[in-house]
Amino acid sequence: MRGLDSPRNGPKLGWSRVGGISQTRRVFGVLIRIDSVTKRYPDGTVAVDRLSLDIPDRSITVLVGPSGCGKTTTLRMINRMVEPSEGTILIDGVDSRQQSVNTLRRGMGYVIQNAGLFQHRTVVDNIATVPRMLGWSKDKARARARELMERVGLDASFAKRYPYQLSGGQQQRVGVARALAADPPVLLMDEPFSAVDPVVRKGLQDELLRLQAELGKTIVFVTHDIDEAVKLGTMVAVLRTGGRLAQFAPPAELLSDPADAFVEDFLGADRGIRRLSFFSSGGLDLLTAPVVAVDATAEQIACRAASDVPYLLVTGLDGRPLGWSEPGALTAGRVDVGQLLPYGRPFVAGKDSLRAALDCAVLSPTGWAVAVDAEGRAAGVVSQTAIGEAIRGAHAHASAHAASVDPKAATR
Amino acid sequence: MNVINFVSSFFGESAHWHGYDGIPTRLWEHVQYSLEALVLAAAIGLPIGLLTGHYGRGGNVLSLVATAGRALPTFGLLVVTTIALGFGMLPVMVPLIVLAVPPILVTTYEAMRSVDPPPVDAARGMGMSESGIMLRVELPAALPLILGGLRSAAIQIVSTATIAAYVSLGGLGRYIVDGLYQHDYEKVVGGATLVAGMALATLGLFWALGRAAVSPGVRRSN
Numbered sequence: 317m318r319g320l321d322s323p324r325n326g327p328k329l330g331w332s333r334v335g336g337i338s339q340t341r342r343v344f345g346v347l348i349r350i351d352s353v354t355k356r357y358p359d360g361t362v363a364v365d366r367l368s369l370d371i372p373d374r375s376i377t378v379l380v381g382p383s384g385c386g387k388t389t390t391l392r393m394i395n396r397m398v399e400p401s402e403g404t405i406l407i408d409g410v411d412s413r414q415q416s417v418n419t420l421r422r423g424m425g426y427v428i429q430n431a432g433l434f435q436h437r438t439v440v441d442n443i444a445t446v447p448r449m450l451g452w453s454k455d456k457a458r459a460r461a462r463e464l465m466e467r468v469g470l471d472a473s474f475a476k477r478y479p480y481q482l483s484g485g486q487q488q489r490v491g492v493a494r495a496l497a498a499d500p501p502v503l504l505m506d507e508p509f510s511a512v513d514p515v516v517r518k519g520l521q522d523e524l525l526r527l528q529a530e531l532g533k534t535i536v537f538v539t540h541d542i543d544e545a546v547k548l549g550t551m552v553a554v555l556r557t558g559g560r561l562a563q564f565a566p567p568a569e570l571l572s573d574p575a576d577a578f579v580e581d582f583l584g585a586d587r588g589i590r591r592l593s594f595f596s597s598g599g600l601d602l603l604t605a606p607v608v609a610v611d612a613t614a615e616q617i618a619c620r621a622a623s624d625v626p627y628l629l630v631t632g633l634d635g636r637p638l639g640w641s642e643p644g645a646l647t648a649g650r651v652d653v654g655q656l657l658p659y660g661r662p663f664v665a666g667k668d669s670l671r672a673a674l675d676c677a678v679l680s681p682t683g684w685a686v687a688v689d690a691e692g693r694a695a696g697v698v699s700q701t702a703i704g705e706a707i708r709g710a711h712a713h714a715s716a717h718a719a720s721v722d723p724k725a726a727t728r
Numbered sequence: 729m730n731v732i733n734f735v736s737s738f739f740g741e742s743a744h745w746h747g748y749d750g751i752p753t754r755l756w757e758h759v760q761y762s763l764e765a766l767v768l769a770a771a772i773g774l775p776i777g778l779l780t781g782h783y784g785r786g787g788n789v790l791s792l793v794a795t796a797g798r799a800l801p802t803f804g805l806l807v808v809t810t811i812a813l814g815f816g817m818l819p820v821m822v823p824l825i826v827l828a829v830p831p832i833l834v835t836t837y838e839a840m841r842s843v844d845p846p847p848v849d850a851a852r853g854m855g856m857s858e859s860g861i862m863l864r865v866e867l868p869a870a871l872p873l874i875l876g877g878l879r880s881a882a883i884q885i886v887s888t889a890t891i892a893a894y895v896s897l898g899g900l901g902r903y904i905v906d907g908l909y910q911h912d913y914e915k916v917v918g919g920a921t922l923v924a925g926m927a928l929a930t931l932g933l934f935w936a937l938g939r940a941a942v943s944p945g946v947r948r949s950n
């Protein structure tokens with residue numbers, strides 16, 4: 317643990333994202349301390365107003381808020397692309413103005429919206445830029461660049477291409493690789509994924525979470541998309557127009573206890589549903605009685621139909637679900653797979669969240685969700701009612717838990 | 729007599745290919761004057777254009793100077809510099825440079841201003857020095873336009889370097905000036921043809937330069 321350890325601000329994660337990067341509670345040190353910083357532009361605009369934030373070590377801190385609320389300004393004050401008018405920014409306990417701007421910036425990767433690649437350089441040479449600046453030999457810098465291409469999921473065949481020969485998503489990967497090239501402890505990212513389509517964006521987000529878990533960087537991530545903030549953030553800072561901090565909390569806490577009407581509004585109408593992504597489906601009681609194999613005997617079918625479930629889930633010989641059927645419509649030895657009701661998209665028991673489970677149940681024609689194991693074999697079925705009960709239980713558990721930990725954990 | 733006849737008889741005359749007034753000599757002199765003027769003009773125009781373009785300052789002053797430079801009549805300037813400085817290379821170079829600096833300066837400035845801002849922002853954000861940004865990020869991106877400015881300057885120089893002959897120097901202008909004086913129109917047309925040919929060769933040279941110096945990533949993304 318490096319940096320200042322602040323008992324006042326050390327964010328404590330009450331629970332972590334299901335299926336996310338960590339299942340353990342962690343207490344972070346502070347790497348970047350923004351201390352009552354104000355930015356007044358020459359034309360008088362106050363973009364950031366007495367902002368104080370402690371950005372924890374080795375985690376993703378997301379700055380989110382409506383357009384013009386000062387997110388970019390805040391981010392750019394960290395690497396001094398914008399100089400604060402008042403206040404100080406401490407990096408690892410040291411005033412950021414104590415070193416030269418270029419030294420400071422070389423220790424912080426910087427990723428911008430459209431990647432900002434150098435059109436005249438190939439992919440490897442784009443990525444090798446900072447190592448070259450730091451005086452590495454060309455060969456060493458290129459070898460490092462190739463290593464990073466692999467890390468960010470770019471095929472080696474792209475190495476000699478020019479940026480115009482890449483898609484937007486690929487360019488963004490190059491941008492991330494370029495920022496990581498000299499292995500800086502800090503990564504500053506300004507809406508890096510906002511210019512790509514939703515599918516590519518999801519891929520890039522998953523990749524970032526994976527990279528973060530592998531490399532343990534301190535990432536400051538700007539977005540105006542609350543879903544992205546909740547998905548990526550270890551901590552989320554919500555800014556309001558005028559550059560003031562509205563709330564600084566882990567995403568689950570943000571969703572359960574928005575500080576005020578502004579934050580609640582900003583989180584949108586479905587924050588209750590979104591919050592479910594923080595609860596594991598592991599606690600659900602899965603019923604196996606209504607699951608019947610496609611080669612079941614008449615006796616087995618009859619016995620299963622006796623259980624008070626309106627539908628039976630038919631599985632293949634490999635255990636994978638095939639579809640739903642009414643008990644009466646099943647005849648042993650002559651199951652017509654084409655006649656089965658679709659089972660929708662199953663959730664992975666224990667790994668997926670209650671949100672995924674609920675989604676499956678809502679989408680299922682029978683109102684029952686199908687749970688599968690990691691190999692895709694049916695693990696059981698669960699009704700909407702049972703999921704609803706689990707949700708109420710999880711909420712009760714979470715609020716009891718939050719009260720017992722630290723009532724003002726990480727909220728300032 | 730038509731122009732084609734003039735041209736063929738000028739180039740067919742073997743005497744025109746030898747001696748101090750022969751085509752190779754005059755052509756070489758012309759190349760030397762032009763190259764010298766272009767190098768000097770670029771030495772003035774490029775750095776000023778790069779710096780003002782990079783820092784985005786002095787654009788107004790620049791266009792004022794450039795307009796003034798363009799407004800000066802080259803031939804008048806030649807007369808003035810010759811009176812002031814006597815005969816020699818210098819009085820010829822001054823008007824050629826005054827002619828060539830504005831296009832180089834203005835296009836370089838404009839080219840640097842029109843570079844896509846995100847890569848520059850990214851470069852600054854990763855801690856690149858200002859000179860590094862100017863020379864390794866902006867210049868390669870602006871190069872096609874800058875070469876265009878140099879090319880038009882070069883062509884103007886090539887066609888205007890004929891004025892050297894008015895002040896007793898050599899070059900292809902010799903044929904034109906002497907031919908007019910001697911009413912030898914074959915010589916005039918021959919000289920003019922050579923100048924035009926050299927202008928075309930200059931175009932070709934810059935095309936090749938563009939192929940060699942501009943990164944394929946910039947060339948094809950435009």
Ligand SMILES: Nc1ncnc2c1ncn2[C@@H]1O[C@H](COP(=O)(O)OP(=O)(O)OP(=O)(O)O)[C@@H](O)[C@H]1O
Pocket residue numbers: 357358359361362363382383384385386387388389390540
């Ligand atoms: N160079 C500048 N001069 C004057 N005002 C500026 C300057 N840069 C930004 N601002 C103003 O400061 C405020 C905050 O800008 P900033 O770019 O930080 O917002 P943002 O939260 O990143 O917005 P967006 O989501 O639209 O990117 C805005 O009102 C903006 O108009």
Ligand SMILES: [Mg+2]
Pocket residue numbers: 387388389
């Ligand atoms: Mg912004």
